[in-house]
Amino acid sequence: MNLKFQKAQLVNALSIVMKAVSTKTSSVILESILISASNNRVVLDATDTELSIQTEVDAVIVKAGGVVLNAKLFSEIVRKFDSTESLIELEVDNDFKTTIRCEQAVFNIMGIDPVEFIPMPKIDRDAFISLSQFSLKEVIRQTEFSTAISDINRMMGGELIDVKNNVAKFVTLDGHRMSIRNIELMGEYEDQKCVVPIKSLQEVMRIIDSDTQKNVNIYFSKDHILFEFDRTLVLSRILDGEFFRIESMLSNDYDTKVNVSRLKLQSAIEQSMILIRENEHKPMILDIENGMLKLSVNSSLGFMDAKVNIEKSGSDLKIAFNPKFLVDALKVIDDDFVNIYFTNAKSPCFIRDDKNTYTYLILPVNFIG
């Protein structure tokens, strides 16, 4: 094989597939990438068996072929070449001895026969939805935090994608809180449902653009989900089994409704968190009255309270939370003002908008007061 790359393009393609390269593995293949050139296409492939990524890169194909190279080493060599203008030449002989040349520098490293590589599984491409890269990036960012890696319940480490009546619902929950984002799809799609490991979605989020004009196609198959965008394919295993029954946890009833500046509330809660040492589990207490929300923390480090102006309807309420759970939700919401709905001190609160694009459920904690 003999290929010539432009450095910036190769670096970009490598940074995409590197996201599926295992860092902690004893398998030589799982810490490698496959470079293959055939039919006038050069493709990079990487897999950690859970997640597989394939991307196409522009190159001059002097001679077609393929090689498997250590991903970290090859990527470091390419990145360290000076010029972004000069071509990087990759030459592989029949024993997979690989020569990488750029300007006055030459590297010789050992490659592996491509037949050793684990190919990306082929899946049916019947059932799919399409949405903008921007939307997908946003919904993952706005839900990824309420997950938990747990051996007891693997579903907490996944995100439900539930397509129904051309609305895609993205849901995560970790036992203390739940995050829901709904996206109206442009087009007519069949109903679909699957649970994707959050790590896979996070890698997709890191690769895709914040571009509203470019789309992602998402294909659903029995054991896998496939994301197709630009010149890249990301294939992930999905989690076996049923997701939680989330409908039973939701409620539109409330006794107290608060409308508050998102940033002012977030800032006051972040102040209160200073006094809470990790593992101390001290609650933050909210005192909700007409026009004013008072939050306070009393811990081994000291005592604090802060007042935030609100608009309130319904009953006064005293309720306690783990402040981090409230802040995590407030941080990812885009609205300047949010509505928070409460029932009583033992029931979850809901942060949600009127258009039903997001719902954050947060369980309160016990307190003495």
Next chain:
Amino acid sequence: MNLKFQKAQLVNALSIVMKAVSTKTSSVILESILISASNNRVVLDATDTELSIQTEVDAVIVKAGGVVLNAKLFSEIVRKFDSTESLIELEVDNDFKTTIRCEQAVFNIMGIDPVEFIPMPKIDRDAFISLSQFSLKEVIRQTEFSTAISDINRMMGGELIDVKNNVAKFVTLDGHRMSIRNIELMGEYEDQKCVVPIKSLQEVMRIIDSDTQKNVNIYFSKDHILFEFDRTLVLSRILDGEFFRIESMLSNDYDTKVNVSRLKLQSAIEQSMILIRENEHKPMILDIENGMLKLSVNSSLGFMDAKVNIEKSGSDLKIAFNPKFLVDALKVIDDDFVNIYFTNAKSPCFIRDDKNTYTYLILPVNFIG
């Protein structure tokens, strides 16, 4: 005590004294700062016993007094207050209960009696030199890397400051290399000599400005060195004993002189380092010929060579180095082209300029070739 601070000024003063706060200590005092207000001055103090920092901060003194507060906690509270405009009020009662107020938030934390604090030692201010903050920052940056924390020889963890005939020489060495920077002082000063723990100089470097117009006064006393600049004092213990005899290590003789683009050489060496795994101790071999320097590395990961154009006078030479030691020196030099002087494959090379402002000595390593 009752003081009113402007947030940005208090944050700035805290960030200065925090550099002398111990992070790993069981002493409550060493992880605290002293705030004292008297004679219309508000001063912050911190010490880890090696290093003491004192800085003045603007404040409205409603009532004079003092308190010792946990540095991290107080600093986090101050930083998290929203407004940079609003005043932060600090009120301390007779039991050192401390109230910190800003807009709609109030914190109550426990302070400690200032008599518990370790005051900054008073030193004689007879012997001193003065140089610009910019120059001091530069010489520390250009020498700090060739130090070693060693129980066998504590001098390797220090930097020699040697003032002679109105030139200040800054020297560090770690057994493999030595870095020397000379600064001509503006003014007439007595000769001085001391060895300062590199950590103290690094903290000074981080606090001072890159300003050529503002000066640092450095005072030398028996056990301490004091840096005075802006509204800040930094006092450090000095190391007991004699520094290495560096004159005997220096030589102006050479058999080979190379003039080379600093960045081109640095870039080629950094490329070669990709193939050297940590703890592998593979040498980088330099082949110096007329007009061309070839560097190569042969390791378990592969083989590389790179060519760099040079101007050479004197003999051809083959010599090997730990590439990191060459790069560390090249990275901190400001000149576009550097002169490197060699004698033979067993003797150190010297990177130095004609004006004698810097000299970097680097020992070669053995190689088979």
